[in-house]
Amino acid sequence: MHDIKWSPSEKKVARRAYEAALAVALAKILAEFKAKAAQVATPSEMWDLEEYLRRKRKHIDTLFDYRYSQLTFVFAAAIREGYLDESSLAGLPEEKLEPIRRLLRWAEG
Amino acid sequence: MHDIKWSPSEKKVARRAYEAALAVALAKILAEFKAKAAQVATPSEMWDLEEYLRRKRKHIDTLFDYRYSQLTFVFAAAIREGYLDESSLAGLPEEKLEPIRRLLRWAEG
Numbered sequence: 001m002h003d004i005k006w007s008p009s010e011k012k013v014a015r016r017a018y019e020a021a022l023a024v025a026l027a028k029i030l031a032e033f034k035a036k037a038a039q040v041a042t043p044s045e046m047w048d049l050e051e052y053l054r055r056k057r058k059h060i061d062t063l064f065d066y067r068y069s070q071l072t073f074v075f076a077a078a079i080r081e082g083y084l085d086e087s088s089l090a091g092l093p094e095e096k097l098e099p100i101r102r103l104l105r106w107a108e109g
Numbered sequence: 110m111h112d113i114k115w116s117p118s119e120k121k122v123a124r125r126a127y128e129a130a131l132a133v134a135l136a137k138i139l140a141e142f143k144a145k146a147a148q149v150a151t152p153s154e155m156w157d158l159e160e161y162l163r164r165k166r167k168h169i170d171t172l173f174d175y176r177y178s179q180l181t182f183v184f185a186a187a188i189r190e191g192y193l194d195e196s197s198l199a200g201l202p203e204e205k206l207e208p209i210r211r212l213l214r215w216a217e218g
Binding site (some may be wrong): 022024027029030033034037038040042043046047049053054057 | 135136138139141142143146147149151152155156158159163166
């Protein structure tokens with residue numbers, strides 16, 4: 001998986017899908033955060049929300065890793081989390097899509 | 110300063126003042142947090158607010174240390190930060206109030 005070469009046009013598709021997924025993930029967390037923050041009424045709930053943000057930030061930092069060796073995992077995770085639709089990867093050849101689908105099937109186990 | 114003994118009635122005054130100052134500090138941070146959270150419109154502003162909460166939590170954890178050896182510092186800091194009024198320490202003898210005032214004068218330089 002790590003030896004697969006990415007052509008310039010594939011890199012363009014990958015970069016666009018990656019940025020779109022990241023934007024969706026952040027927008028989702030932002031919306032959740034705003035709803036939770038509006039409900040906060042006690043210091044304890046406020047510290048819970050700090051912890052929530054910390055976890056979400058680490059989740060984003062871990063998931064979104066734009067190294068070509070990692071993109072199969074990134075795209076599979078992004079699809080599974082609902083940040084990306086496979087249709088956004090149109091333009092990638094079957095040899096790059098199939099490992100993503102295989103990971104998703106495996107994750108659904 | 111560390112060898113000063115606290116009588117039961119002095120401990121009662123100290124505990125009450127300490128809890129009141131902590132409640133004021135938390136209420137102040139909570140109000141600031143709610144105002145800031147309502148203004149958050151981007152992921153970047155959301156992460157800034159996470160950092161703000163982290164700093165405030167550490168500030169509270171550092172300041173509020175209920176060891177009798179630390180209370181002079183705690184009360185002086187709480188007064189300086191606006192979490193406590195010296196009148197809440199009424200009932201403490203002069204030998205405990207004077208070191209607090211001395212610290213405050215020193216801090217004001």
